[in-house]
Amino acid sequence: MIDQDTLNKALECYKKIKESNFKIAIAESCSGGLLSFLFTTISGASEVLDCAFVTYSNISKSKILGVQEETLRHYGAVSKEVANEMARGALFRSDANIAVAITGIAGPGGGSSCRPVGLVYISCILSEIDTDCKEYHFSYNNRNKIQVAAADAALDFILDRIKNA
Structure with missing residues (x-):
């Protein structure tokens, strides 16, 4: 499921x-804890990983991360706005100084013309005002491949944000 390149990237990100x-x-x-798993494959992960939240339902996004119900209603769970609120919520509910959030549609069902399967938003926040979000379109017809691609893209995004911090 996870190739060695992705595991190596997780180690680079950890470092x-x-x-x-x-x-x-x-x-x-949508990644269901896969990014968190990648970090915890590394001995000493607790030195960098403060906490992880898997908030699959809209209710859990609101209750656990503080995503506004209005944001969910207006933009939908798979949106830049929700990804940003998820990242902010994770940052504020932790002792971390960087947070990343992933939301998307892994499929195979659940997509639409506006939000197709493979649409993923990843948000990374370094401070209350330093938030960036990227939109991805993964064209795999396989749920697991989309999840792995999302986690891999998040590692790239984290590395990029840290290098430019």
Whole structure:
């Protein structure tokens, strides 16, 4: 399921977070904890991973991460706005100074013309005002491949944000 390149990237990400004296919080939806799993494959992960939240339902996104119900109603769970609120919620509910959030549609069902299967938003926040969100379109016809691609993209995004911090 997870190839060695992705595991190596997780280790690189772990090292960069540690070198930067950061702690990370992770909020996941469509990836179902896969990004958190990648960090915990590394011995000493607790040195950088403060906590992780898997908030699959809209209710859990609101109750656990503080995503506004109005944001969910207006934009939908798979949106830049919700990804940003998930990241902020993870940051504020942790002792981390960097947070990443993943929300999307892994499929195979549940997509639409507006929000197709493979649409994923990843948000990374370094401070209350330093939030960035990217939109991805993974064209796999396989749920697991979309989840792995989302987690892999999140690792790239974290590395990029730390290098430019």
